[in-house]
Amino acid sequence: MSNKVIQAIYNDDDVLLHAVKKVKAEKHHIEEIFTPFPVHGLDKAMGLEHTRLAICSFIFGCVGISVAATMMYYMMIVDWPQNIGGKPSFSFIENLPTFIPIMFEMTVFFAAHLMVITFYMRSRLWPFKEAENPDVRTTDDHFLMEIALHGNEKELTALLEETGAVEVIVSEKH
Incomplete structure (x- = not known):
């Protein structure tokens, strides 16, 4: 060869x-x-071939929303429940409307950051890599x-x- x-x-x-x-x-x-x-x-x-990065992005977003829901449930319901402004923190479902912005932000955060890492790993771009041009x-x-x-x-x-x-x-x- x-x-x-x-x-x-x-x-x-x-x-x-x-x-x-x-x-x-x-x-x-x-x-x-x-x-x-x-x-x-x-x-x-x-x-x-078409890229499969969109599938990875969806999976990373699902991981982000799962981490956000688990984090908020543990912090606001299990670990330290508080009655803030007359809203009892005894149920995740009752407080879901207040949790939606946090879940959205964590979904975007995880998808964006993990996509960058995935792209660099897939492209074999890491720090101190010699140029192949x-x-x-x-x-x-x-x-x-x-x-x-x-x-x-x-x-x-x-x-x-x-x-x-x-x-x-x-x-x-x-």
């Missing part, structure tokens, strides 16, 4: 999008695409498509130049 990759650099997002469609039509596997900003339709053109120009105004080579260097180079690549580089995979 080869460790070589071919990197095609583009200077326009529309040209990149058409190039991805053409490369996928030729049955080549695109390893990665680096862009300075999100390109609408690129995920569909690459054939990427092969060309610094992709953080400014260029787009890079990376394809693994399997003995088809000349054919793939010609295809990428035909699709409008301004530069084609063959390098070792990091």
